[in-house]
Amino acid sequence: MRHLRRREDSEKGQILVLFTLVLVVILAFASMVVDLGLLRNNRQTLVNAFDSAALAGGTMLPVDGSVAGSATATNNLIVSTINANYPGLPSSAYAISYKCLIGVDSSSPPQPYISRDVPLVCDPHFSLGHNPPVAADFVGSGPTRYSSCDPAVGDKCNAVLIAGAANTPFTFGRVVGVNQGSTGLVVSAACNGPCGTSPISPVDVVLVMDRTGSMSGADTTNAKAAANSLVSIYNPAAQWLGLGTLGPSVTAGGCAAGAASAIGTATAPADLRRWVPVGLSGTGSSVSSTYANITAAISCYPNSSTGTDLADPITMAAYELKNNGRAGVRKGIILETDGQPNTGVAAGPNYCALASAAATAAKAQNIEIFTIGFGLDAASGGDPACPDTSGAWKGLTATGLLASMATGPIIGTTTCDATENNDGDHFYCISKTGASTDLSNIFKAAGAALAKGASHLVQLYPVPVVTAIGPNTGTHNGGTTVTVTGSFFTGATSVRFGGSNATSFTVTSDTSISATAPAGAIGTTLHITVTTPGGTTTQVNADLYTYN
Numbered sequence: 001m002r003h004l005r006r007r008e009d010s011e012k013g014q015i016l017v018l019f020t021l022v023l024v025v026i027l028a029f030a031s032m033v034v035d036l037g038l039l040r041n042n043r044q045t046l047v048n049a050f051d052s053a054a055l056a057g058g059t060m061l062p063v064d065g066s067v068a069g070s071a072t073a074t075n076n077l078i079v080s081t082i083n084a085n086y087p088g089l090p091s092s093a094y095a096i097s098y099k100c101l102i103g104v105d106s107s108s109p110p111q112p113y114i115s116r117d118v119p120l121v122c123d124p125h126f127s128l129g130h131n132p133p134v135a136a137d138f139v140g141s142g143p144t145r146y147s148s149c150d151p152a153v154g155d156k157c158n159a160v161l162i163a164g165a166a167n168t169p170f171t172f173g174r175v176v177g178v179n180q181g182s183t184g185l186v187v188s189a190a191c192n193g194p195c196g197t198s199p200i201s202p203v204d205v206v207l208v209m210d211r212t213g214s215m216s217g218a219d220t221t222n223a224k225a226a227a228n229s230l231v232s233i234y235n236p237a238a239q240w241l242g243l244g245t246l247g248p249s250v251t252a253g254g255c256a257a258g259a260a261s262a263i264g265t266a267t268a269p270a271d272l273r274r275w276v277p278v279g280l281s282g283t284g285s286s287v288s289s290t291y292a293n294i295t296a297a298i299s300c301y302p303n304s305s306t307g308t309d310l311a312d313p314i315t316m317a318a319y320e321l322k323n324n325g326r327a328g329v330r331k332g333i334i335l336e337t338d339g340q341p342n343t344g345v346a347a348g349p350n351y352c353a354l355a356s357a358a359a360t361a362a363k364a365q366n367i368e369i370f371t372i373g374f375g376l377d378a379a380s381g382g383d384p385a386c387p388d389t390s391g392a393w394k395g396l397t398a399t400g401l402l403a404s405m406a407t408g409p410i411i412g413t414t415t416c417d418a419t420e421n422n423d424g425d426h427f428y429c430i431s432k433t434g435a436s437t438d439l440s441n442i443f444k445a446a447g448a449a450l451a452k453g454a455s456h457l458v459q460l461y462p463v464p465v466v467t468a469i470g471p472n473t474g475t476h477n478g479g480t481t482v483t484v485t486g487s488f489f490t491g492a493t494s495v496r497f498g499g500s501n502a503t504s505f506t507v508t509s510d511t512s513i514s515a516t517a518p519a520g521a522i523g524t525t526l527h528i529t530v531t532t533p534g535g536t537t538t539q540v541n542a543d544l545y546t547y548n
Contacts, residue, residue: 046089120445141533159191191456195458202238210374248306461534480516482517492513494531
């Protein structure tokens with residue numbers, strides 16, 4: 001009996017030990033199921049928080065270091081958005097940085113659109129330490145490249161990057177000594193504006209250019225080059241562009257006959273084509289997949305000897321947009337002039353009042369107005385006053401009038417100074433003298449501001465994609481040269497045949513890699529994968545390689 005009792009006690013002890021071991025295993029599995037599920041959920045919450053914060057910060061881009069408080073306000077908005085979506089996350093858990101994101105051309109190897117995008121959409125030359133930026137300053141893959149950008153030192157940046165991780169306290173994991181887990185690095189980036197491509201948002205816009213007697217031959221040449229630069233950033237499939245002039249154009253003759261388009265409505269004003277000689281590029285006889293009529297007219301028009309009438313071209317441009325433009329599409333007028341109005345179809349002398357009324361009527365039709373004062377600074381001869389003899393416009397300067405005609409609000413001053421063109425409003429001003437006389441960047445800035453899309457998430461390094469390999473078989477001894485075809489290969493860090501690295505590889509272009517296969521077992525079929533800073537290619541049938 002004594003031996004039996006001892007055996008029973010021993011068995012009970014063994015059962016207790018086994019139960020304890022099993023319990024530990026159960027708790028370990030519970031930790032894996034519950035705690036890892038919680039960790040996965042928290043990672044997604046962090047992804048959502050960072051995405052929301054990047055999009056919120058993106059609404060304030062570009063961040064311009066020359067504008068006081070620009071970066072601070074953007075950072076504050078990002079932090080408050082993160083706090084609202086991931087409460088309790090310390091600011092030390094993530095970092096906010098900025099980038100200059102531009103596009104590339106289609107040559108091989110592709111070259112950044114430095115001359116087109118800098119300084120129009122961003123300008124990183126302060127942090128780079130030299131001006132202008134060069135191709136080597138930009139890294140990345142696919143259709144875009146980016147460089148470092150720091151608004152704290154004066155750079156203008158069009159992309160924001162948020163990177164960080166969060167720790168998740170475990171419940172069951174504590175039993176086995178694992179108190180917490182990390183979400184791993186989460187990265188979100190957003191951009192605003194063209195972001196490396198031509199503006200993509202559809203718009204209807206009429207560009208009204210000054211060619212009056214006060215515009216010298218050099219001034220007109222400058223304006224023509226600027227108009228062509230605006231054409232260069234637009235896509236005729238998305239942006240319909242019309243051309244207006246002041247003074248008025250003729251409606252007959254070689255130049256007019258090649259550029260004029262149909263009015264489009266039977267009730268159109270008889271002098272519509274005098275003020276808008278080239279109608280919107282998607283309408284009438286000017287329907288085209290190019291801007292051929294616009295560019296022909298730009299090269300054709302000469303200076304006129306008329307005075308400056310701002311009211312009538314604004315009224316006619318608004319008519320063109322509302323009657324010949326597309327329903328539901330954003331509409332705008334870009335007006336460039338070098339002086340105050342001093343004539344008009346209606347009797348004067350209150351021409352500034354007439355111009356202001358025309359702008360107000362256009363804005364009431366949801367047409368955005370951008371105004372560009374050319375040579376209204378002291379160095380170019382001063383800022384002339386309106387000729388009006390009564391009302392609010394009596395004695396008003398030309399810059400003051402143009403600022404009031406532009407879609408508001410106007411930020412900062414209305415004088416023609418160095419800060420005016422970087423404050424984000426619809427009024428621009430540039431000198432006719434000195435180093436900064438090129439109207440091109442001003443025209444492009446206004447055009448991009450009108451056509452830019454909303455803040456959107458971007459991946460600075462797109463994930464690479466493999467679409468084909470050739471050959472798809474090779475000797476088991478290795479050494480076969482395989483061409484890997486796909487997208488976004490620039491900056492590739494590895495090419496793998498299954499679990500083995502390629503003996504060597506060369507990125508021949510953004511869409512092609514030449515790799516040397518390592519040795520492998522006869523009859524083995526495996527995936528070839530490419531890794532870049534953007535990630536690793538997804539395994540697909542097109543990347544299968546077999547050893548023979």
